[in-house]
Amino acid sequence: MSDRSLDISLTVNGERVSERVDARKTLVDFLRDDLLLTGSHVGCEHGVCGACTVRVNGEVVRGCLMLAVQCDGATVETIEGLSDSGEVADLQKAFEERNALQCGYCTPGMLATAQELLKGAQDKKQVPSRDEIREHISGNYCRCTGYHAIVDAVEAVAKARAGGKA
Amino acid sequence: MKIVDDSPPVLTALDRPNSYIGRSVPRPNLQRLTQGRGQYISDVTLPRMAHVAFVRSPHAHARIVSISAEAANKAPGVIAVVTGAELAKVMTPWVGVLTHLKGLKSAPQAPIAVERACWQGEAVCAVVARTRAEAEDGCELVEVNYQPLPAVVDPETALDPKTPVIHPSIADNLCFERKLEVGAVDQAFAESDAVVETTFMFGRHTGVTNEPRAVVADWNQGEQRMTVYHGTQAPHMMQDLFAKHLGLAHHQVRVLTKDVGGSFGIKVHTYADEMATVALSKLLKRPVKFVADRLESFVTDIHARDHRIKAKIGVKKDGTITAFEIDDLTGIGPYSVYPRTSGIEANQVVNLTGGPYKCPNYRAQARVVFTNKNVMCQYRAVGHPIAVAVTEGLVEQAAAKIGMDPLELRRRNLIADDAYPTQSASGLKFELLSHHEALAHLDAMMNYAGLRAEQSRLREKGIYRGIGFASFIEVTNPSAAFYGVGGARITSQDGATVKLDAQGNISIASGVTEQGQGAEAVMAQCVASAFGVPLDKVRVITGDTDNTPYGGGTWASRAAGIGGEAAWQAGKALRQNVLAVAGAMLQAKPEDLDIRNSVVVDSATGNERLPLEELARVAYFRPDTLPAGIQAELMVTRHYVPRAWPFAFTNGIQASYLEVDTDTGFVKLLKHWCVEDCGTIINPQLVDEQIRGGVVQGIGAALFEHCLYDERGQLRNGTMADYLVPMAVEMPDIECGHVVSPTADSELGAKGAGEAGTAGAPACVMNAINDALRPLGAATLTDMPFTPDKILRALGKV
Numbered sequence: 001m002s003d004r005s006l007d008i009s010l011t012v013n014g015e016r017v018s019e020r021v022d023a024r025k026t027l028v029d030f031l032r033d034d035l036l037l038t039g040s041h042v043g044c045e046h047g048v049c050g051a052c053t054v055r056v057n058g059e060v061v062r063g064c065l066m067l068a069v070q071c072d073g074a075t076v077e078t079i080e081g082l083s084d085s086g087e088v089a090d091l092q093k094a095f096e097e098r099n100a101l102q103c104g105y106c107t108p109g110m111l112a113t114a115q116e117l118l119k120g121a122q123d124k125k126q127v128p129s130r131d132e133i134r135e136h137i138s139g140n141y142c143r144c145t146g147y148h149a150i151v152d153a154v155e156a157v158a159k160a161r162a163g164g165k166a
Numbered sequence: 167m168k169i170v171d172d173s174p175p176v177l178t179a180l181d182r183p184n185s186y187i188g189r190s191v192p193r194p195n196l197q198r199l200t201q202g203r204g205q206y207i208s209d210v211t212l213p214r215m216a217h218v219a220f221v222r223s224p225h226a227h228a229r230i231v232s233i234s235a236e237a238a239n240k241a242p243g244v245i246a247v248v249t250g251a252e253l254a255k256v257m258t259p260w261v262g263v264l265t266h267l268k269g270l271k272s273a274p275q276a277p278i279a280v281e282r283a284c285w286q287g288e289a290v291c292a293v294v295a296r297t298r299a300e301a302e303d304g305c306e307l308v309e310v311n312y313q314p315l316p317a318v319v320d321p322e323t324a325l326d327p328k329t330p331v332i333h334p335s336i337a338d339n340l341c342f343e344r345k346l347e348v349g350a351v352d353q354a355f356a357e358s359d360a361v362v363e364t365t366f367m368f369g370r371h372t373g374v375t376n377e378p379r380a381v382v383a384d385w386n387q388g389e390q391r392m393t394v395y396h397g398t399q400a401p402h403m404m405q406d407l408f409a410k411h412l413g414l415a416h417h418q419v420r421v422l423t424k425d426v427g428g429s430f431g432i433k434v435h436t437y438a439d440e441m442a443t444v445a446l447s448k449l450l451k452r453p454v455k456f457v458a459d460r461l462e463s464f465v466t467d468i469h470a471r472d473h474r475i476k477a478k479i480g481v482k483k484d485g486t487i488t489a490f491e492i493d494d495l496t497g498i499g500p501y502s503v504y505p506r507t508s509g510i511e512a513n514q515v516v517n518l519t520g521g522p523y524k525c526p527n528y529r530a531q532a533r534v535v536f537t538n539k540n541v542m543c544q545y546r547a548v549g550h551p552i553a554v555a556v557t558e559g560l561v562e563q564a565a566a567k568i569g570m571d572p573l574e575l576r577r578r579n580l581i582a583d584d585a586y587p588t589q590s591a592s593g594l595k596f597e598l599l600s601h602h603e604a605l606a607h608l609d610a611m612m613n614y615a616g617l618r619a620e621q622s623r624l625r626e627k628g629i630y631r632g633i634g635f636a637s638f639i640e641v642t643n644p645s646a647a648f649y650g651v652g653g654a655r656i657t658s659q660d661g662a663t664v665k666l667d668a669q670g671n672i673s674i675a676s677g678v679t680e681q682g683q684g685a686e687a688v689m690a691q692c693v694a695s696a697f698g699v700p701l702d703k704v705r706v707i708t709g710d711t712d713n714t715p716y717g718g719g720t721w722a723s724r725a726a727g728i729g730g731e732a733a734w735q736a737g738k739a740l741r742q743n744v745l746a747v748a749g750a751m752l753q754a755k756p757e758d759l760d761i762r763n764s765v766v767v768d769s770a771t772g773n774e775r776l777p778l779e780e781l782a783r784v785a786y787f788r789p790d791t792l793p794a795g796i797q798a799e800l801m802v803t804r805h806y807v808p809r810a811w812p813f814a815f816t817n818g819i820q821a822s823y824l825e826v827d828t829d830t831g832f833v834k835l836l837k838h839w840c841v842e843d844c845g846t847i848i849n850p851q852l853v854d855e856q857i858r859g860g861v862v863q864g865i866g867a868a869l870f871e872h873c874l875y876d877e878r879g880q881l882r883n884g885t886m887a888d889y890l891v892p893m894a895v896e897m898p899d900i901e902c903g904h905v906v907s908p909t910a911d912s913e914l915g916a917k918g919a920g921e922a923g924t925a926g927a928p929a930c931v932m933n934a935i936n937d938a939l940r941p942l943g944a945a946t947l948t949d950m951p952f953t954p955d956k957i958l959r960a961l962g963k964v
Contacts, residue, residue, distance in 0.1 A: 022299070033297075038209035046885050046887050049376065099851050103376065103427050104199030107202075111200065138894045142894075143374060143376050143859075143863070144376075146861055146923075147894040149855055149858065
């Protein structure tokens with residue numbers, strides 16, 4: 001299969017990675033199968049459910065809609081990296097206290113998506129409304145919670161961060 | 167942070183120091199999940215592990231004339247290509263029947279189809295390779311020669327003499343039939359002032375667990391032992407089935423569940439492709455992994471709720487309900503699913519219809535027929551959403567017909583709160599329910615009168631809002647009456663083993679399983695409370711047949727009520743054992759001692775006498791210093807099974823407030839309420855989140871979810887882009903309230919809460935839509951899901 005594979009170098013969660021990958025391999029399969037970063041999940045393989053959400057060059061993307069070879073030279077952050085850096089620690093704590101996850105399969109993607117909203121809101125010094133939170137996380141499917149608890153947790157962190165800054 | 171906790175204080179008898187019963191403590195296992203450090207079965211990798219992909223029938227019904235594996239066998243990475251006939255030598259077939267569903271019949275089903283494929287998506291050949299991608303490449307090279315056969319797709323004609331019979335070994339396409347007649351039904355209808363007769367349709371839908379079904383089977387030829395990492399709700403049941411169909415003893419099979427990415431009843435059944443994966447591991451003597459992709463999930467995860475129900479209610483002018491009558495027809499695919507069968511949902515519909523009401527006249531018929539579509543079986547709230555929608559749809563249509571407020575009609579008919587114990591017309595036994603208190607609580611919580619006023623104000627402005635209700639009952643804590651008496655090897659009892667370690671911490675091994683509902687938190691709360699330690703001293707182990715007591719797992723809302731009681735009793739028993747040792751060490755009477763916050767104290771004064779850590783040190787490392795005859799037993803097991811009642815019924819009532827856009831047919835959900843009575847509430851937050859998640863699953867059925875088949879039996883929407891599920895933006899906030907009527911069958915008094923939300927929500931939304939559209943003279947909507955085009959049709963706009 002060598003004619004169908006390519007060498008790529010990228011930074012994943014702050015570590016430099018060089019691998020030979022099949023050209024057809026998606027980013028999330030590369031993260032899970034080659035780097036064993038199993039915190040990113042595969043749900044619909046179609047870009048609908050958001051379970052594979054990760055950050056590439058600072059932007060939130062679907063790991064199932066991007067090929068690994070497209071990430072040559074990129075900086076990729078997964079839930080493992082976001083956890084270890086402490087960037088989403090307050091959000092994780094709020095999810096745990098509010099039971100904003102049940103099976104937890106959607107949670108890594110949900111956290112990355114929520115953090116995108118919260119960062120944007122912080123930059124604009126705004127607290128998103130519940131409707132805005134619902135709208136923003138609507139590309140992330142959760143079958144367990146019914147979303148109410150997730151909205152509660154994200155809203156609580158938005159308010160806490162706004163309060164902390166003031 | 168808004169944490170709703172309006173449950174009244176209960177359980178004074180259980181209110182000891184370290185009492186966590188009734189408290190919203192966080193689950194002990196969440197941090198690994200928020201950090202992406204869980205281990206789901208789809209994450210499991212083992213040495214020498216191979217991957218299997220399946221060639222699946224593109225036809226709803228076809229004879230398999232030949233399979234040519236030559237090209238696939240030569241493909242890169244392919245280890246083996248295995249047909250149904252070859253695998254049949256490794257694993258025996260199964261038949262999904264139960265003796266207490268009298269007359270229920272089905273045909274033998276093999277792990278991979280042999281000779282004939284009976285639905286689109288049934289596996290006909292397996293390709294095992296080094297990677298999943300190579301296995302899929304191999305599948306494309308397998309040449310299967312099919313001879314298409316006529317497909318039975320419409321349940322309405324499945325029993326017609328000219329319709330082909332799917333299984334030649336069975337006389338007809340009838341899987342199961344039940345008839346029930348209680349009271350004087352014809353006379354009751356004749357004496358009614360109004361009769362409503364209508365047909366309800368329920369769209370076939372499915373669970374769409376976020377993590378698809380996944381299994382890794384590891385046959386160790388050296389140990390002669392099968393280890394199965396399996397995303398299942400019932401590890402001991404699966405151990406029994408793997409052993410039975412591979413010809414192994416129980417102790418040769420270990421099932422481990424790890425983290426499970428959503429279940430909802432989807433992962434409590436025998437799936438042919440999972441059985442095949444286990445058989446392939448035995449055949450190939452190496453670990454084999456199967457993870458369903460999303461299309462495979464849509465065509466093979468059990469479907470549910472494909473029911474057509476002709477229904478009838480009679481009422482008097484004063485609102486008295488005189489009779490209910492239903493005729494249920496459901497098409498369940500080509501096989502009754504093993505081992506729970508596919509007759510249960512229709513049976514539940516017959517049992518539950520009319521359940522909240524004191525109406526003595528009831529006639530029901532249910533027919534379950536075979537079709538060439540994917541199989542149907544038990545999915546969250548089995549039968550409840552159908553029975554509740556039929557009952558509550560009839561009740562609200564009857565109320566409209568006689569011009570009575572729908573809550574008032576319920577008040578006049580719901581079984582009185584002081585009437586217990588009692589039973590329904592269908593024979594369900596109720597220990598203690600609280601329909602009227604729940605209704606009053608809901609009325610106040612939602613400000614019903616205020617909403618009605620708002621509704622009529624807005625109607626004048628051309629804004630059409632609706633309010634809909636659903637009273638319901640829910641089957642929880644099932645005894646052996648559910649499956650055991652019918653011959654299924656599915657245990658209704660459950661166990662907990664509690665151990666004091668050498669530092670004075672507690673470990674609990676429970677037979678129930680965790681799929682995210684919080685069972686591990688509940689076990690920890692029960693043991694910590696009964697024994698007397700802080701929660702951070704407790705660790706819970708579930709989902710491992712080698713290391714947990716024999717138990718049923720998690721289904722039918724049984725984990726807290728049954729598993730929790732076993733844990734409570736085990737905690738109490740360990741406390742007695744520890745106090746016996748403490749008494750010997752302290753020269754005190756055990757009954758004068760207590761354990762509080764991990765310290766043995768004088769119960770009268772609370773004076774600290776002996777830390778548990780010190781007691782454990784002596785018991786484990788210096789037992790020689792204990793008085794002669796004192797043997798410390800610091801590990802105990804207790805089991806529990808409900809005996810007094812076949813099921814612990816719960817009850818509740820939901821309400822939906824929504825707005826219909828009469829130009830587009832879109833429904834905007836504004837708010838949802840649920841008042842529920844699950845007996846003793848062990849963890850209010852977890853109960854509320856079960857309700858909320860369940861409500862949204864029910865809303866999905868009402869508005870979005872539908873497995874659409876064409877006339878050839880082909881699923882037309884097998885992706886998440888085409889099959890709609892509820893996403894955050896369409897969902898409302900959901901307010902929960904509680905009434906507490908504990909069951910006296912257990913000390914804890916807890917009943918289940920996992921299915922109440924799903925049971926009532928579809929009925930509520932249906933009733934609210936019809937309430938919104940009634941002043942416009944729209945046809946009554948009874949055909950779920952209520953998509954915009956159906957709403958516009960009801961309005962006569964298209």
